[in-house]
Amino acid sequence: MTTTLYLVRHAQSLPLMHQPEPDWALSPAGEAQATGLVPALAPLGITRIYTSPYRRCRDTLVPFADACGLEIAVHEGLRERRIAGQWVPDFREVWRRSWEDFSFALDGGECSWTCRARIAAAVDELVHRHPGETLALGSHGNALALFLHFVEPAFGVHDASAIRTPEILKVTHSDGRYHWRRDFHAGAGFEVLATDFRLTPGIVA
Structure with missing residues (x-):
């Protein structure tokens, strides 16, 4: 029995x-991206939606849920990796160090190992709760990248940096194993929609 997961990074x-x-809400561009996700997700046969409790993840999937008559359930384990107890202005340096040393963490933050174990446990729980179904899991760039590292340990910082906003990644689970379907493409319309995460607006005071 195969369970199909579409991992959706927020807009x-x-x-x-x-x-x-x-x-944090979606930017105006992000709101347009969320609407644009509907035709990309609609043909995939998704039967259930779970998201991180963070607002930007839920808001990314609301247009699709509304269009398809699906409910959105929140799962705490899908939340983003906590970087620190306060705003970190130099996130790119933290990002680099976190991939070089999975045990690295700032005060009040999670290391990569901790976040990887948390999101892997969350996905395992949902796969075993809904065997054979097709799920959309709304989460975040860092957390999803660490899950893909769990699936494929060779997945590294360059792969992680290629995950866009939004992004749709396909993973299947069968015979007790996860498989990242690298050949999955959400379509030409989605390719126009997705943007480099580095284009996210900076701090807005």
């Missing part, structure tokens, strides 16, 4: 220094 967000990260 472009709008970081605000004065706002807790879980509350």
Whole structure:
């Protein structure tokens, strides 16, 4: 029996220094991307949607859920890796170090090993809860990259940096193993829609 997972990275967000990260909304471009995801996701046979509790993940999948009459369930294990207890202005340096040393963590933050174990456990739980179904799992770039590292240990920082906003990645589970379907493509329309995550607006005071 094969369970199919479509891992959906959220659309472009709008970081605000004065706002807790879980509350960050989508940017205007991200809102348009969320709407544009509907025709990309609709043909995939998705029967259930789970997302991170962070607002930007839920808002990314609301247009698709509404169009297809599906409910969105929140799973805490799909949340983003916690970088630190406060805003970190030099995230790119933290990103680099986190891939060089999976045990590296700032005060109040998670190391890569911890986040990888958490999201892998969350996905395992959902796969065993819904065997043979097709699920959309809304999460974040860092967390999804670490899950793909769990699936394929050769997955590294260059692969992680190629995950766009939004992104749709296909993973299947059968015979107790996960398989990342690298040949999956969401279509030409989606290729126009997705943007490099580095284009996310900077701090908006």
